[in-house]
Amino acid sequence: EAGVAQSPRYKIIEKRQSVAFWCNPISGHATLYWYQQILGQGPKLLIQFQNNGVVDDSQLPKDRFSAERLKGVDSTLKIQPAKLEDSAVYLCASSRGTSVAYEQYFGPGTRLTVT
């Protein structure tokens, strides 16, 4: 079974530029998550989708971050404009459903450096 795919793996941009990340979850997984992991910290949930609907985006900085999962499969996360403090690894995860009983499988992440 193929795992969660993410691209790009690395991205370096200057502050105030825009960037987009892509995630393709495990086939058949209805729930998709985006996490931000700053160096030395645990992952922090940004947004959770169930199919193409948003379940929770309470921790998403909506003035600069946006995410979509239009067809209920793959997803994109965008930052516009980027700030220095956005430097982090952006992890995508998927699971069969929203219940915490379902294991979340993480992708390899996109390492973003904002200079």
Added chain:
Amino acid sequence: RKEVEQDPGPFNVPEGATVAFNCTYSNSASQSFFWYRQDCRKEPKLLMSVYSSGNEDGRFTAQLNRASQYISLLIRDSKLSDSATYLCVVNNNAGNMLTFGGGTRLMVKP
């Protein structure tokens, strides 16, 4: 107070040692608890769930103390391959979202 707190370490132990990590959580309504493992520059992976009665998986034992709001992970007979960061994870009071602790780094030395 952070929702999930862990000692960041690092814990430096020799091969064969027994090591224990604790984690405290602030939300008494939390119901689900997990330990994830994250290798350097890799993604987190589920190590084990933590049940009220405690559970064991080979050399790994997890326990939950609801009264004191902490969970623990015990690793016996440490191997070099156990070197990683161990993340304590708790579901939040909304029920379905997970909150990760900052992680405890373990380094097992020959």
